[in-house]
Amino acid sequence: MENFAGSLSRLTGESTLLYQEIARNVERTKGIKTINFGIGQPDLPTPQRIREEAKLALDKGFTAYTPALGLDELRSKIAEFLTQRYGDQIRKEEVAVTPGAKTALFLAFLMYVNPGDEVILFDPSFYSYAEVVNLLGGKPVYVPLSFDENSGFSVDMDELVSKITPRTKMIVYNNPHNPTGMNFNDKLARELVEIAREKRLILLSDEIYDYFVYDGGFRSVLQEAWRDNVIYINGFSKTFSMTGWRLGYIVAKREVINKVGILASNIYTCPTSFAQRGALASFDTFDEVRRMIDLFKRRRDVMFSELKSLKGIRVYKSSGAFYMFPDVSEILKTTGMDSKALAVKIIEEGGVVTIPGEVFPEKVGRNFLRLSFALDEEKIKEGVSRMKMALEKLTG
Ligand SMILES: Cc1ncc(COP(=O)(O)O)c(C=O)c1O
Structure with missing residues (x-):
């Protein structure tokens, strides 16, 4: 055995x-x-420019470790891009590049979930959230989404609030949503940030599908007052067809990112060097x-x-x-x-x-x-x- x-x-x-x-x-x-x-x-x-850039990096021997939180240029570029997109001044020090968004999610749970802590998840959710919460000895607490053929999937905020207990540590939000294909309305991001602040909870927001929006606008939690208690997750996998490159990122306040750096250096040292160089070109492929x-x-x-x-x-x-x-x-x-x-x-x-x-x-x-x-x-x-x-x- x-x-x-x-x-x-x-x-x-x-x-x-x-x-x-x-x-x-x-x-x-x-x-x-x-x-x-x-x-x-x-x-x-993956767009050709990204592939060319990674090839060039390899040819130039850009194959050593990078800083644990990712290349400075890439962190700056992500911060600049999000600043332009969402209007808030996001700094390089508030960004960590990770090997895929999944790793970013894992680190976020690892940083906050103690055995016995409760984490509020939408039902249904991306399978990995509950798995990691369980692995860490936490307890997923589900809020069911209701379904309507015309308007899609929605969450009852009163029901969500009723699930918050003294053991609740975190709420996980994923928009656009896997598996339902729902692009939730703007109000939801706002309300979740507010509730999390009021109840002193972490709001983990997985926005990996943020470009895949077909109807309605898209509102990010980064458009709210996020710094106190929001962990934002995104990555290159879906937007730039880069699933195998394994590159994601976390945006959070500096203190959190510093902890990510400590965890990163003990778990994977750094994201892949030449893949990060490739990702630098992704911002030119919109x-x-x-x-x-x-x-x-x-x-x-x-x-x-x-x-x-x-x-x-x-x-x-x-x-x-x-x-x-x-x-x-x-x-x-x-x-x-x-x-x-x-x-x-x-x-x-x-x-x-x-x-x-x-x-x-x-x-x-x-x-x-x-x-x-x-x-x-x-x-x-x-x-x-x-x-x-x-x-x-x-x-x-
Ligand atoms: C909601 C959600 N978050 C995160 C991921 C993981 O993305 P990555 O390939 O960057 O690890 C996926 C991939 O399927 C996903 O659907």
Whole structure:
């Protein structure tokens, strides 16, 4: 028996990968090519200028450690960019570059969550928040989102406030939201910052999908009075198609960033040197980003109108990120299946990968499937049409 630390037993492991594995089996045994709505990354390559810059850095031998908090130039550039975008004077000393936004999130939880502390999460949420809170001995406390086909997903603020106890340490906010595809209204950012300040809680705001906005404006917590108690997370993965580069960042007041530096130097020393050089060029590629967002908006429209035509499905036309999160409760009722079994059947019968909402804790997702529209229109059309056939077979 391995003698692992007890805390490891509290991790459930990432289950989105399981469905890719089932798809590979179906491809092997049935000889069909599956269509993958399970992916959580843009399908476009990293813009060329970014790649060129990283190559140049490698060729010039820029391969040594960098400062733990990231290259000064990159931290300054991020601070300058956010200052321009949100109007507040953000300083280099308030920025830490990390190996991916996931690491940034991990560090944020590590800095604040003691065993027994409660962390308020939206239900459903990106799976990793609850995993890390559990790992640290904290307790996720969920606030369910309600669903309306026309207006999307919303949180009841009174209910959120009612969940705050003397043990509450943090509220986690993610906008635009994975898995629902919701771009929450401006009021929510404002209210969450206010409540967190009033109740002396940390507000952890994950804004990694901030460019993937199709309807409505976008309001960042950095547009509020954030310095006292907000930890802002973002990264290069989604906006610049750089998932494999592993670069994210934290914005918080100096004292917090200093702690990040201490943790960083003990965990990973620094983010990858030449990747950071590449990221410096990303700020010159916003034309490409805008083209990508236009493309994703068209894909969203296509997926929405295709899904709309399926019987037993209620779907909101997602306003952000690149996910559609249809309610399949009627199909679950007719077939007697749960969303996990349904997702497996859709792979086996239709060769289409979706992610069951159950993967996103805690309970609300059980009636939903998550589909990514980060793939081309023809595939979206074919995938939904195959889903339709599979569902018709299942529901009779
Ligand atoms: C909400 C959310 N936050 C963070 C991440 C992680 O991003 P990164 O690739 O920068 O670690 C993801 C990736 O799927 C995500 O969906």
